[in-house]
Amino acid sequence: MKPESFSFYVAESTQHALDILAQEGDDSKILAGGQSLIPLMNFRLARPAALVDVCHIPGSERITVDNAGVRFRCSVRHRDALHSNEVNAVAPLVGQALKWVGHEAIRSRGTLCGSTAHADPAAELPAVWLALGAEMVISGPHGERHVPAESFFKSFFTTDLNADEMLTEIRVPPAPDPSLRRTAFQEIARRHGDFAIVGAAVVIDLDGSGRIAAARVSALGAGEVPMRLRSAEAMLVGSPLDDQELLENVEAEVRKSVQPPGDSHASARYRKKVTGTLVRRSLAECAETPSTYEGML
Amino acid sequence: MTCEQLHHVSLIVNGVERSAAVPARTLLSDFLRHELGLFGTHVGCEQGVCGACTVLIGGRLARSCTTFAVQVQGEEIRTVEGLANGDELHPIQESFRRCHGLQCGFCTPGFLMATEALLSENDDPSDSEIRDFLSGNVCRCTGYVGIVASVKDAALRARGVNGSDQ
Numbered sequence: 001m002k003p004e005s006f007s008f009y010v011a012e013s014t015q016h017a018l019d020i021l022a023q024e025g026d027d028s029k030i031l032a033g034g035q036s037l038i039p040l041m042n043f044r045l046a047r048p049a050a051l052v053d054v055c056h057i058p059g060s061e062r063i064t065v066d067n068a069g070v071r072f073r074c075s076v077r078h079r080d081a082l083h084s085n086e087v088n089a090v091a092p093l094v095g096q097a098l099k100w101v102g103h104e105a106i107r108s109r110g111t112l113c114g115s116t117a118h119a120d121p122a123a124e125l126p127a128v129w130l131a132l133g134a135e136m137v138i139s140g141p142h143g144e145r146h147v148p149a150e151s152f153f154k155s156f157f158t159t160d161l162n163a164d165e166m167l168t169e170i171r172v173p174p175a176p177d178p179s180l181r182r183t184a185f186q187e188i189a190r191r192h193g194d195f196a197i198v199g200a201a202v203v204i205d206l207d208g209s210g211r212i213a214a215a216r217v218s219a220l221g222a223g224e225v226p227m228r229l230r231s232a233e234a235m236l237v238g239s240p241l242d243d244q245e246l247l248e249n250v251e252a253e254v255r256k257s258v259q260p261p262g263d264s265h266a267s268a269r270y271r272k273k274v275t276g277t278l279v280r281r282s283l284a285e286c287a288e289t290p291s292t293y294e295g296m297l
Numbered sequence: 298m299t300c301e302q303l304h305h306v307s308l309i310v311n312g313v314e315r316s317a318a319v320p321a322r323t324l325l326s327d328f329l330r331h332e333l334g335l336f337g338t339h340v341g342c343e344q345g346v347c348g349a350c351t352v353l354i355g356g357r358l359a360r361s362c363t364t365f366a367v368q369v370q371g372e373e374i375r376t377v378e379g380l381a382n383g384d385e386l387h388p389i390q391e392s393f394r395r396c397h398g399l400q401c402g403f404c405t406p407g408f409l410m411a412t413e414a415l416l417s418e419n420d421d422p423s424d425s426e427i428r429d430f431l432s433g434n435v436c437r438c439t440g441y442v443g444i445v446a447s448v449k450d451a452a453l454r455a456r457g458v459n460g461s462d463q
């Protein structure tokens with residue numbers, strides 16, 4: 001099918017984009033890569049009256065890696081983040097998850113900020129931002145505000161963004177010690193590149209003696225928003241990563257704690273079970289692989 | 298029907314500047330087919346799933362059905378029409394012909410462009426790399442075995458040619 005007609009604007013700056021949103025009102029939408037929005041428009045499930053293309057804002061395709069961590073500006077494409085050596089060195093989880101996002105042709109146009117703002121409960125990146133403790137930078141008529149990933153995702157396809165605001169940047173804080181960080185991402189989908197049925201992202205920071213100093217575990221597809229699995233995280237802290245009994249207990253705890261929905265793709269029971277399995281597999285992967293950072297040294 | 302505002306879109310398609318005035322909602326796939334008469338780019342699902350409409354935008358693989366023409370103003374687009382040199386098939390097309398990489402041919406333009414993108418970054422892909430890279434393209438006829446064989450054949454020939462050039 002074909003989309004309904006709309007007015008189209010190319011934003012020259014963030015302020016310009018915000019001005020257009022203000023002038024066009026609630027039915028206007030930001031267009032980044034369009035890989036989620038345009039299919040919805042083709043189906044006429046989305047009928048925005050105006051679109052504001054933000055991909056030509058100077059510098060919006062920039063990835064910055066420094067002492068403050070990684071910053072992805074609003075039109076960074078999946079493909080560029082996936083192939084960035086700098087990102088893979090300091091935040092390998094991003095690339096580990098991006099491999100699962102769509103296919104090459106989707107990744108070359110889709111943007112990190114776009115799919116994050118779209119907030120599909122089965123999308124990979126929201127769970128990644130939760131596990132990494134990322135922060136969303138939102139620009140609006142009253143200036144800029146910073147929202148932690150955990151309070152950004154509200155419900156199915158719903159975020160903390162107001163209609164007159166845009167997601168201008170995603171910030172990933174640096175690891176306390178990159179050489180002691182382990183990360184993994186696992187998901188189950190019907191076919192590689194399809195939307196995930198469920199998935200898990202894990203970030204582990206070890207202490208000098210090989211015990212887990214901090215753990216962040218998140219799940220996708222296990223609820224209407226990606227969620228942290230705090231009871232599982234709490235069980236991990238203080239133990240070595242290769243404690244098999246612990247991993248089994250964590251798996252059981254995850255199965256108990258998540259309340260996923262059931263649908264035509266998978267029953268709630270299946271999702272519950274598989275979320276536990278994927279968390280265990282991710283932890284096992286963390287135990288096996290040295291961090292990419294070490295590999296690069 | 299109200300009169301829609303038209304946008305002047307100008308693209309470099311297969312090395313030639315082409316332009317037309319279209320509403321913002323015109324998909325790149327429709328721009329290529331209806332405005333420019335380039336019917337080689339096929340439209341299957343129009344929702345980014347089948348890969349039939351795959352083209353190269355600025356050298357990168359992309360779905361023309363999930364891209365508005367106005368988004369790619371001024372960009373270089375390569376379509377399947379840009380592969381052959383007159384009556385002479387492009388080596389990738391030749392491999393698809395030789396190794397039975399197509400039956401009805403509906404999916405083929407997308408597979409050819411995806412293969413072109415794959416081989417430009419990896420001249421010796423393994424079977425699983427080929428299958429992984431082409432996983433965004435759907436074929437209802439071949440069962441994919443002939444397609445994978447075609448890509449392998451094309452890679453082999455491309456390396457052979459490079460080898461003798463050096």
Ligand code: FES
Binds near residue numbers: 342344346349
């Ligand atoms: S027609 Fe574009 S992906 Fe199917």
Ligand code: FES
Binds near residue numbers: 401404436439
């Ligand atoms: S050859 Fe018929 S769909 Fe692929």
